[in-house]
Amino acid sequence: MATAETHYTLPLPRFDQPVKLLIVVAPYYRDIADNLIAGARATAEKAGATVDLIEVPGALEVPTAIGIAARMADYDGYVALGCVIRGETTHYDTVCNDSSRGITLLGLQGACIGNGILTVENRAQAEVRADPAGQDKGGGAAAAALHLIALSRTWATAKKGIGFRA
Ligand SMILES: Nc1c(NC[C@H](O)[C@H](O)[C@H](O)CO)[nH]c(=O)[nH]c1=O
Ligand SMILES: CC(=O)[C@@H](O)COP(=O)(O)O
Numbered sequence: 196m197a198t199a200e201t202h203y204t205l206p207l208p209r210f211d212q213p214v215k216l217l218i219v220v221a222p223y224y225r226d227i228a229d230n231l232i233a234g235a236r237a238t239a240e241k242a243g244a245t246v247d248l249i250e251v252p253g254a255l256e257v258p259t260a261i262g263i264a265a266r267m268a269d270y271d272g273y274v275a276l277g278c279v280i281r282g283e284t285t286h287y288d289t290v291c292n293d294s295s296r297g298i299t300l301l302g303l304q305g306a307c308i309g310n311g312i313l314t315v316e317n318r319a320q321a322e323v324r325a326d327p328a329g330q331d332k333g334g335g336a337a338a339a340a341l342h343l344i345a346l347s348r349t350w351a352t353a354k355k356g357i358g359f360r361a
Contacts, residue, residue: 201331203338207242208345214244216340217270219260221253221277221312230325231276231311234333239274242341254279254290254312258297265306272307272340276333278321279314287314307343311336 216239222228232248239246247270251260254277261273275298281287291314298310311333315321323329 201329201335203331203335205338205342207238207338208341210243210345210348212348214242214272214341214344215270216244216246216272216274216337217261217264217268218246218248218274218276218337219251219257219264220248220275221251221257223253224278224280224318224321227278227313227318227321227325228276230322230327231278231313231333231336234325234327234331234335235274235276235311235337237327238334238337238341242337244271244337244341253277254294257294257312258301261298261301261306261308265301272309272344274333274337274340275308275310275312276336277312278325279312280318280321281316302343305347307340307347309336309339309341309343 218235220228220232236246251257257275257277264270279290294312298308302308313321313324313332324332327334
């Protein structure tokens with residue numbers, strides 16, 4: 196159950212047709228990833244969505260895996276989960292920027308993706324953000340994907356309606 200710490204103010208969308216989500220998680224920090232997954236699964240369940248899950252080595256592989264799934268599978272949306280904690284080198288910037296940019300580009304190409312990849316300075320920041328009873332970023336990422344799915348379906352329906360206008 197999310198607390199006041201979360202920043203998700205929109206009500207979850209309701210669906211009259213089945214929704215299939217794919218969680219793509221990089222369990223670089225397994226305990227953090229498990230909490231993100233729990234939050235995402237809880238939100239998906241509230242919306243009545245079914246969930247599949249795949250794991251990739253790190254955050255950099257998440258957008259690539261989503262791209263593969265978008266080409267080869269039939270999910271309605273994707274939840275990207277992971278945790279990037281700053282180290283000694285500039286690799287942190289590469290991992291954060293390239294994973295988020297890849298996810299954004301896939302979204303602009305039409306994939307409904309919620310991004311729950313934490314980019315933090317230290318483990319303590321990650322823990323409170325991954326905690327479903329804390330900031331619940333995993334749940335928020337699932338909610339974001341669900342909102343985009345609902346939006347795409349609304350416009351698809353409206354477009355069909357326009358198509359039949361005499
Ligand atoms: N340092 C973190 C990484 N690094 C690994 C990369 O994501 C990638 O798997 C590797 O460069 C091979 O392509 N990944 C995380 O998810 N979190 C980190 O903190
Ligand atoms: C975010 C990273 O890639 C980081 O964990 C790698 O650590 P380092 O920068 O110390 O090599």
